[in-house]
Amino acid sequence: MDRAEARAGAGSRDGARTSAARLGTGIARAKERDGMKRTFIGAHTGCGDAPDNTWASYLEGVASGADIVEVDVLTARDGTLLLLHDDKPELKSHGFAELNEPGLRARVAPHHGEHELARLDDVLRHAAAHRIRLNLDLKSPEAIDPAMALVRTYRAEGLAFVTGCSAGMPERYPDVPALWNAPTTAPSAGEEEAYAKAVCETAVRLGYRGINLNKATCSEAVVRSAQEAGLMVWVYTVNDPEEMLRFAAIGVDAITTRRPATLRACLTEERMDSKESDDLRR
Template sequence: MTDRPFPLIAAHTGCNDTPYNTVESFMEGIRLGADIVEVDLRIVRDGTVVLLHDDSPYIHEYDFGQLNEPDVRSKIDALYVRHEIVRLSDVLELAMKHNARLNLDIKTEAAIEPIIRLVREHEAVERVYITGCSENITSRHSDIRVVLNTPTKLTPDERDSYRSFAEKVCLEGTRGRYYGLNMHVDTCRPEVVELAHECGLAVWVYTVNDPDAMRRLIRCGVDAITTKDVARLGELRADFVTG
């Protein structure tokens, strides 16, 4: 399908219909054979970094121990009636134990420095990639691999002249010394993949659950595909290797 290696398989949190940002979801990504497992990160009042996608007033009102009490955490989301809120430190230990790589999707700028401190404390620099809030990370931490989130939609002008869009995002990526581009599936075309690779940038694409879209992106030669259907992408990889 392409002369390039098969893309890395990144398990979107909640893969295989598991609850988002739980130990169960993280371990399911590993069980399914993903190369990378995504988690969403925020910071609570006492500075603890936790797995959480949406903001909540409770994370600003309570320390982690208080927040994880069943009567408090259940107010954040119904899934926390049964599941505990997970700390990044716990996931980093699991990643080390299972030799897993992580996509740390940072949801708030306030969490950036605490996250990087934890990554260094766990000697996990080589096993993490950062997406989401990435302001000035590359200038402060040149050894951290940061994947630049590009716009999720194309403007009418960009749809008509896609090359200009490709040049703009690649220029931002190279000037910012990013590891690569993190692109929405609807905005990624062969032109940007080719140009990004010429610029030394990797191309990641999210969130790709449709098999035809997976095949299209494999043919484009992207470097990583984030999906909730890890098993299906794994089947395509098996076909790629044998065929």
């Protein structure tokens, strides 16, 4: 590679990073309403009546009015990306058409019932057409490259966030914001600050746009450290109203929940309380 090619390659990577940074800035701006920071609502797959990771479940997430709709992603033998959570052996030995036959489908997706397997291709096509933000929760490293190829096919770089298996993504796909899944073991009493520092330093060193935290590990210390480092903070899976209010109060950027309507009501209450407090201080 000559110097001109090296400069061109570096310019391409820098441009992609700039695009991802602009998306982050756009998210921040979108979160400012009535002069107050707004926490985004992430609709966990299966947030309605349909089983997790079905086409019907995706549409229920969209209909909920959530800011972000989550889907889990795995790869079949023929390379088809499917909405599935558990990496079953059958995925290594069968393609999409075979897996979608009732007998095999009942083994790889036992809770689907009469619902057929859903493809990420169809979800991205719909999301791109309707400007739906997606949380692609990749469940295996093999899903990274084909998922990113589909994101680019539908020019959905400005709509997709990646969590789950994402090793190497910030360097290889800087135009698609990836959040690092932090360790799920909660720190011991008195270790919160050290945990917060370690998590944020790791995310920054690896080039991630943010951190994705299990609710057991999300604390004010982590949020504070993340904000100082310029990282987004997402927390999952929060279904209790009191926890929703607590995480919103400490300033997380997004909460993933199976109860988006409840979360919306809690966030409305939290914003009203904040406004009343501001009015009293004036």
